[in-house]
Amino acid sequence: MKVVKLLLALMTFCFAMGVSQAAEKEAAKYYPAVVVKKDGTKDEGFMTVGYFGSASYGVWLAPVPRKSKEDKFYASSDVSQVYLNIEEGSYLLREPIKWVYANFYVKNNYKHTQDVFALVLEKGDLELYAIYYEGYKKFTNYYCKRKGEEVAGLVAIVECNRKGERCDVSDHFEASYKHLFGDYPDLCKQIEEEKLTGEHLPEIVKEYNRYKAEKKIGK
Numbered sequence: 001m002k003v004v005k006l007l008l009a010l011m012t013f014c015f016a017m018g019v020s021q022a023a024e025k026e027a028a029k030y031y032p033a034v035v036v037k038k039d040g041t042k043d044e045g046f047m048t049v050g051y052f053g054s055a056s057y058g059v060w061l062a063p064v065p066r067k068s069k070e071d072k073f074y075a076s077s078d079v080s081q082v083y084l085n086i087e088e089g090s091y092l093l094r095e096p097i098k099w100v101y102a103n104f105y106v107k108n109n110y111k112h113t114q115d116v117f118a119l120v121l122e123k124g125d126l127e128l129y130a131i132y133y134e135g136y137k138k139f140t141n142y143y144c145k146r147k148g149e150e151v152a153g154l155v156a157i158v159e160c161n162r163k164g165e166r167c168d169v170s171d172h173f174e175a176s177y178k179h180l181f182g183d184y185p186d187l188c189k190q191i192e193e194e195k196l197t198g199e200h201l202p203e204i205v206k207e208y209n210r211y212k213a214e215k216k217i218g219k
Contacts, residue, residue, distance in 0.1 A: 030065035032085040035074055045072070047084055059094075059117050076115050093120040097129055098151045099143050102172040105153025106179040113151055118143055121202050124209030126180060127152070128201060137161060142201045144180055155180065156198030169198035184211050 033047035045061040058075045059082055062068055082094040098113040099105075118129035125147055133139040138160045145152035155177070157170035181187050187208060190196045196204055 030062060033061060034083040035059065035061050035079055036081040036083070037074070037078055038080045043072070043074075047082070076117065079117075082117060094118060095120055095129070097143060097145075099154055100151055102153045102155050102176040105145075105151070105155070106176055110151045116143075122205045122209065123147075124205075125212040126205050126208055128205040142198065144176075144201070144205065156201055158199050167199050173198035173201075181208055184208055187211070 030046040030048050033045055035043045035045070037043070043061060045063055046065045047059065047061060048067075058073055059079065060071045060073055062071045064070075076096040079096060084092045084094060086092055094117050096115060096117050098110075098115055100110055100113055104110070104112070116131060118131050120127075121130055122128040127145050127147060129143040129152060131141045133141075140156075140158040140160075141154060142156040142158070143152040144155045153176055154172055156173040158167055159170075160167040177191050178188060181191070181204070187196075187204065191204070
């Protein structure tokens, strides 16, 4: 009986290790990247997709597509932009931004800002940024700010399973959507009716910017 229990424990441990290593392998993919420093110079190398943009104090650039002792660190104060090449000829853009939680953002309380390198999703009257965490689940943090503002608000955290299904949205979105989209009543109505949620922030912000652009043309 003791032998059977030992074998079962060993099998469980090996299975858990396998799942953990598979998730870690997925999070450790490296892609070609370019770091654009504030002095205008550029460095090329590789960056990981896992924990995309999660470094609050800077970014790491690897000389080869894997973690190495030669990885170079760039402080957020020295970097203006980072380009990550996910597909041939298609670059994603990351920028350092300052952010606060949604409840502080709507009150214009910027006393306790934090820094993050975030993916740029949308530019316009509203700017949308995101960071992704990949592991046993997928997490997306969405940050939004008006054009010209120096600080963004964390307006939603979306948590999904590995297949991108069964997603949960944090209450940050509920606390901030009227502040962001209040001058577009029809859009707010769709959010109130839960036809649109924090999962749809890229589409929501794109539609809001389209609406604002049309209003300007109509003046």
